[in-house]
Amino acid sequence: MRKKYLRWIIFLSTLILLGVITFLVGLTTGELSISIFDIPGIFRDKEGIEYVVLNQIRLPRIVLGIAVGGGLSLSGAILQGIYRNPLVEPYTLGISGGAAMGVALAIVFALPAVFGAFILPAAGFAGALLTIFLVYFLGIRHGNININNMLLIGVMVSFVASAAMMFLMAVTTSENLHSIVFWMMGSLDEPNRLLIRITLIIAATGLVTSAFFSGTLNALRLGESNAKHLGINTGASIRILFVIASLMAGVCVAAAGVIGFVGLVIPHLIRLIAGSDYRILLPGSFLGGGIFLIICDTIARTIISPNELPIGVITGMAGGIMFIVILSRSKSNFKMS
Amino acid sequence: MPAFLKIEDFSCGYEKFVLKNINFETERGMLTGIVGPNGSGKTTLFRGITGELDVKSGCVFLDGKSVHSMSFREKAKHMAVVSQHISATDITVEDYVLMGRLPHRKKLRFFETSEDYTIAYEYMKLTNVFHLKDKFMSKISGGEQQLTNIARALAQQPQLLLLDEPTSHLDITHQVQILNLIQKLSQEMNLSILMIIHDLNLAGEYCDYLIMLNDGKIHKKGLPEEVLNYKDIEDVYKTIVVVEQNPVSKKPAVFLVSEKILKQGNGSRI
Numbered sequence: 001m002r003k004k005y006l007r008w009i010i011f012l013s014t015l016i017l018l019g020v021i022t023f024l025v026g027l028t029t030g031e032l033s034i035s036i037f038d039i040p041g042i043f044r045d046k047e048g049i050e051y052v053v054l055n056q057i058r059l060p061r062i063v064l065g066i067a068v069g070g071g072l073s074l075s076g077a078i079l080q081g082i083y084r085n086p087l088v089e090p091y092t093l094g095i096s097g098g099a100a101m102g103v104a105l106a107i108v109f110a111l112p113a114v115f116g117a118f119i120l121p122a123a124g125f126a127g128a129l130l131t132i133f134l135v136y137f138l139g140i141r142h143g144n145i146n147i148n149n150m151l152l153i154g155v156m157v158s159f160v161a162s163a164a165m166m167f168l169m170a171v172t173t174s175e176n177l178h179s180i181v182f183w184m185m186g187s188l189d190e191p192n193r194l195l196i197r198i199t200l201i202i203a204a205t206g207l208v209t210s211a212f213f214s215g216t217l218n219a220l221r222l223g224e225s226n227a228k229h230l231g232i233n234t235g236a237s238i239r240i241l242f243v244i245a246s247l248m249a250g251v252c253v254a255a256a257g258v259i260g261f262v263g264l265v266i267p268h269l270i271r272l273i274a275g276s277d278y279r280i281l282l283p284g285s286f287l288g289g290g291i292f293l294i295i296c297d298t299i300a301r302t303i304i305s306p307n308e309l310p311i312g313v314i315t316g317m318a319g320g321i322m323f324i325v326i327l328s329r330s331k332s333n334f335k336m337s
Numbered sequence: 338m339p340a341f342l343k344i345e346d347f348s349c350g351y352e353k354f355v356l357k358n359i360n361f362e363t364e365r366g367m368l369t370g371i372v373g374p375n376g377s378g379k380t381t382l383f384r385g386i387t388g389e390l391d392v393k394s395g396c397v398f399l400d401g402k403s404v405h406s407m408s409f410r411e412k413a414k415h416m417a418v419v420s421q422h423i424s425a426t427d428i429t430v431e432d433y434v435l436m437g438r439l440p441h442r443k444k445l446r447f448f449e450t451s452e453d454y455t456i457a458y459e460y461m462k463l464t465n466v467f468h469l470k471d472k473f474m475s476k477i478s479g480g481e482q483q484l485t486n487i488a489r490a491l492a493q494q495p496q497l498l499l500l501d502e503p504t505s506h507l508d509i510t511h512q513v514q515i516l517n518l519i520q521k522l523s524q525e526m527n528l529s530i531l532m533i534i535h536d537l538n539l540a541g542e543y544c545d546y547l548i549m550l551n552d553g554k555i556h557k558k559g560l561p562e563e564v565l566n567y568k569d570i571e572d573v574y575k576t577i578v579v580v581e582q583n584p585v586s587k588k589p590a591v592f593l594v595s596e597k598i599l600k601q602g603n604g605s606r607i
Binding site for chain 2: 002004005084211212214215219221222223226229231232233271275276277279
């Protein structure tokens with residue numbers, strides 16, 4: 001066995017172990033603390049307040065955390081790969097802005113009262129989808145994809161969406177304003193199980209599909225022209241990867257609102273620890289993002305219990321500080337390519 | 338022997354710059370140098386041959402087969418490009434060279450085979466970078482990076498090798514080391530090599546055949562001693578030069594003369 005592969009196996013096993021631990025910690029901690037050893041019994045008996053807490057509240061949150069954290073982080077890793085820019089994340093491309101815009105419109109026009117609560121994620125996804133289309137088609141000229149143009153267009157769409165949001169927030173009622181702000185802060189508290197399932201399936205599909213492109217992403221590290229010389233159809237690959245990454249991010253934002261930072265920081269963190277080979281970076285980012293979000297959510301719902309902090313507060317603070325510490329301690333200069 | 342690389346009435350380019358009516362042939366084991374001033378179309382020619390640019394007319398044949406009908410992968414198995422820039426820095430020399438095996442990897446295969454390693458190691462030894470295999474690309478010298486780049490291209494096991502200014506920014510030790518290697522590759526591995534090169538002296542010394550481009554057209558092609566004469570060089574480069582013979586290799590050597598000397602009237606010309 002090559003040393004490289006052995007390292008990857010150890011790294012992934014560690015992440016999986018860490019994932020199991022965070023999963024169990026997330027299940028047991030909270031306002032009502034439950035012993036690990038009681039869990040099998042609770043799920044067998046299917047009754048009592050403990051069962052409701054585990055099955056209705058904590059388990060769905062954790063599952064959504066894995067899907068959203070994994071999806072956003074994987075999406076970030078892919079986008080950083082195709083744009084070859086370390087500052088790109090799903091939200092830089094205006095996906096969150098578009099989604100927020102969709103949700104704000106739905107709230108302002110009182111759509112939830114007519115169609116039920118499911119309309120909010122649907123509107124969010126529609127908004128994200130619209131942005132993706134805009135960025136994609138404006139970024140393609142004469143059949144060629146212009147990566148830098150696309151990035152700028154994404155940033156601009158993001159600005160326009162946030163300006164339009166501000167306009168909506170300025171003219172609407174304070175009740176609506178509260179709903180919009182609450183949605184924007186992001187939360188893993190999602191009562192709809194179908195939505196959780198969809199998010200998990202999309203994220204897992206994204207992981208499997210993107211894995212087939214790990215060779216392509218590796219070749220793109222040498223630059224688009226060199227990748228072509230290595231036999232990669234770069235134009236088609238970049239388009240497919242863009243669609244995978246942005247759809248994944250769109251679904252995540254629709255399900256959990258705007259949870260920043262995961263898509264930017266986790267891929268970099270994995271890169272610093274395990275290296276830039278996409279064969280390890282993609283699964284590593286997915287697992288790392290999921291673990292990170294479960295930890296942050298567990299902190300967010302316990303730190304000022306019985307109240308709950310918005311998860312974005314924790315992801316931003318914990319993630320940012322953690323990243324700066326690791327970066328300043330690592331011996332090698334941080335480079336991304 | 339039939340020509341290995343055959344370029345026929347080939348035109349390609351951009352909106353503002355077009356390469357017109359390019360015709361030439363090379364054989365296996367031949368080192369062909371492409372010279373010409375900046376903006377004469379050297380890199381455009383490379384992009385046309387690799388299919389990065391759309392062809393306006395004409396054809397490029399490799400071993401009798403049209404290059405433009407090949408898929409990306411098939412092309413990468415037949416020709417490899419050594420470009421000037423190394424963009425990935427956080428990658429080890431070994432992994433960088435292994436990248437050259439990508440076009441040969443089966444679609445659903447994630448990992449390198451032991452054959453991939455054997456081939457990569459063989460070319461790393463040949464280019465003398467094997468001892469650096471665990472170092473990062475950012476930590477080795479420019480000359481070593483260029484050698485690694487060549488090892489990566491060889492790992493593709495191509496029949497045609499395109500080199501874009503392989504010796505720019507290098508000191509003479511590395512220039513000579515790399516050009517000796519390239520010459521050896523063309524002869525011992527029977528590779529057909531096209532090389533863009535700015536230094537006319539090195540071009541004359543090492544290349545079997547030269548193509549001089551000017552303004553999107555072939556100005557002159559032939560043996561180094563045919564192409565490198567003061568008249569053609571002055572026409573194309575708009576610079577006064579003196580061409581002598583290298584006393585050891587008997588190849589053409591080009592000398593430049595400063596304006597100060599020329600004004601004093603001491604410049605003598607052959």
